[in-house]
Amino acid sequence: MKETDITLNRVMDKDCRDLWTWRNHPEVRRQFFDDKIIPWDEHQRWFHSKTNSPGTKIYMASLQNNKIGAIRFEINGDIVTVSANLNPIFFGKKLGSEIIRLGTDKFFSEMKTDKAVIAEIKKDNIASQKAFTKAGYRVLKEAEDKLIYIKDRVDYGTGETASDRKIFPIDVFSIKKYGIKKWQDEFFWPVPDSDFINLCRDIEACMKAYMRNEPREISDLLLIQRNLFGEYCQFLHANKVIQIIKSQGMDISYSEASILYKDIITGQFSDKSILRAEEATYNTLxxxxxxxxxxxxxxxxxxxxxxxxxxxxxxxxxxxxxxxxxxxxxxxxxxxxxxxxxYQRDWLPKDTSYALPGGLAYEIKRVAAAIATDLRTIAEKYKIILDASHIEHLRQVAESELIYMARTLFLVRRKxxxxxxxxxxxxxxxxxxxxxxxxxxxxxxxxxxxxxxxxxxxxxxxxxxxxxxxxxxxxxxxxxxxxxxxxxxxxxxxxxxxxxxxxxxxxDIYFKIWQKYKNRKLPDVIRKIMVIGYPHNQSRNRQMAGGFSPIRLDLELRIVN
Structure with a gap:
């Protein structure tokens, strides 16, 4: 049998039981994120819903009249997800990559879509990783328990794919896969430093106006939670970066560590308050x-x-x-x-109960909405496009942070x-x-x-x-x-x-260090350099303690070997 003799056809009702049998094989289940045994009646309902869905394509792969596997594509918003399933009898015969390659080509040909195809593969599923790589997929990003592979639609007129046009790695984990040498030759940060600094100055002026002009009960909360300033600078800047990259026909590659970029690109904003992380330090010892x-x-x-x-x-x-x-x-x-x-907990009372007064709750909602509106105006000045979900996110961030600060301030005042x-x-x-x-x-x-x-x-x-x-x-x-x-x-x-x-x-701490080492003989060869200061924090530092990390990211990678 030659893998070049593989044929693909749309699944039919007679294939339903074969898919069910393969899916429940112990070795197959081990590679699924949900590894439970699927009951027959549940599988039947699933099969008929998928085969009747216009956004789903399932192909049965055959070789010399033997069913060797199946591959499923589903359109989900701006992406297409793919899942491949091999007949256990044909394990180890290296047929998976050809099924994936043929299935992907057939899907693109039939659906006429320019959406990329995404595959999520468990980190310990080495065989599937090799199969998707051989089929022309590449790693887009790495999550905690999985690798995400992507395949771009080929433009049959030019032969060009999105990967031909360029990938833009947004954080240092993506750059490791992209290659530092390639980064140094091809990379540019799409927003000039001066634009980012001017944006930050406008947001600073906006937030300071609220700190100065709001009633004391609100002004105190804004002063205490001045990290909102850094959050808003980074959020608007990231939107600008994403818009420019996409306008130039480039793919954005990011890792799971880039929470901010992930949230904006997927449109799913998670609750990741740094304040709630601080609460855990109150009573740790x-x-x-x-x-x-x-x-x-x-x-x-x-x-x-x-x-x-x-x-x-x-x-x-x-x-x-x-x-x-x-x-x-x-x-x-x-x-x-x-x-x-x-310690922090020494400054807190034993009774940490708190109920937000109704009047203060109203004022917090009011100022949170006003801040979000002003940020939209600032964004328009810099041609940053914010949709309704972005504005609501900015409002919710302000409201949740100020409510939490009201609680903290109340407890410390009680003590x-x-x-x-x-x-x-x-x-x-x-x-x-x-x-x-x-x-x-x-x-x-x-x-x-x-x-x-x-x-x-x-x-x-x-x-x-x-x-x-x-x-x-x-x-x-x-x-x-x-x-x-x-x-x-x-x-x-x-x-x-x-x-x-x-x-x-x-x-004279640093002077003493200099005195201690000033007479030491310099090395003939320097093999490694450690950059000391504020390196780029791909894990998302909201506080911006020392300045502007995206600017440093570019600088760092130009001097790193």
Whole structure:
């Protein structure tokens, strides 16, 4: 028997039982995502619904009057899905790839569609992966438990496919398959850096207007959840990128890690709030472990251990929330106060019940809808096309985040009712900003610290509504780095005209590192380089802590070997 003698015909009623028998074979079931045994009556209903569907084609493959397998194509929106099923008797005879190739050609010929065909294959199904590859399919993206293969329709007039036109890999996992050398030769980021930065500035101005002009109960929530700014910048920018790529006839290749691009391309927006991820950190450590760690850190981070044994009423107590950075550690050594370590859950009451007041719920809905409308206007300015589902997503993001922040703010206010002095390593997350807001409401004093030595080098719009708005003192490394942050403060003034003082710890951490290694002999050959700073985060960093990751993605891949 030669595989070139394989013929394909539309399935008939007489083929129904054969398909059912093959589908329930143990080895076949093992390769399906749903591996349960299918009852005969259920299979009959399925078979007749598929054969009567105008968007479904099922072909029976035969070789010398023997039924050797079947292949099914279904049109689902903008794509076509394919599933192949081999007669177990013919396992190991390498007939699968020819069935797939012939079936795909026959489907494209009969349906006259330009939609791509997609196959989802389990990662451990090596035989199917080889068969689809041999049949001309290529890997589009990789998910947690599967590989997704794609086959483009061939234009029989030109012989061109979408893969001939070009693939645009949107994240570093896709680039691994695409090839870094090919990327460096062919890749370009379709939105100029200046356009992205201008877009971010317009969104920044929009969000700051709400922070300044809304009633205090709403303004507080917007200030605490300033990550909405980063979310909206990335969302509008991603839409622009997708539109340009598609307008140039290119396929977008992305991995499961690119949540934002996946959501926009599929039109299915999932609830992926970073705030709900933060909630999990409230009570992560057992009580005994938390107590021991706090006791040890109280000793380590106080310059004179004798202070720890003295009556705490005789000295000033300064509380620390979160981890102690190297800069904060240097600062603690120089202050004369006793430092008391705390965790997030220390700032929350035991009773965490909360009911959103009706009036506040109404105000949150109102401002969420208004923000979404303003973002649509900004999008129109940059010729970014947003449909109704995009606008609704932007509104829902604002509403859900603000409701959650209302709960967090209520709980922290319930816990704190006295004057407290606080050292906090950074205000990058919403809980820390909530804590600082409430402490200052009660007359307390907040000192925050530069997190990351290079942060002052950027014209960073994220610093103003965080460190500069919620701190009394912002501490950086040296007197020279004060100048860098004063520039940011001038370009992005703190909300509510907070008179934050930018101070220096005069920490020589990096200078000591330089002294230690300055006389070391340089290597003759450099084999690897690690880029230190803010590499592109394909896993979707909403906070944009240091700037604009898509811009860095291009830069990174031009210097990586």
């Amino acid at each position: 057992p009580f005994y472990e938390k107590t021991i760690k706090k006791f040890v850190r109280d000793i380590i981070y106080n310059a004179n251990p004798y202070r720890f044994l003295k009556s705490r009423e005789k000295i000033k107590i300064v509380r620390v929330c979160g981890s102690v950075s190297s800069l904060m550690g240097e600062y603690i050594k120089k202050i004369p106060h006793f430092v008391l370590m705390t 704190i009712n006295k004057k407290i002095d606080l050292l906090i390593s950074g205000l990058g997350n919403s809980f820390n900003r909530t804590l600082c807001l409430v402490i200052r409401e009660n007359g307390g004093h907040v000192v925050s610290f530069n997190h990351g030595g290079g942060a002052g080098l950027y014209d960073n719009p994220a610093v103003g509504p965080s460190e500069f708005t919620f701190s009394d003192v912002f501490v950086t490394y040296t007197s020279k780095s004060i100048e860098l942050f004063e520039r940011i403060k001038s370009n992005h003034p703190p909300i509510r005209n907070n008179n934050v003082v930018i101070a220096s710890c005069e920490a």
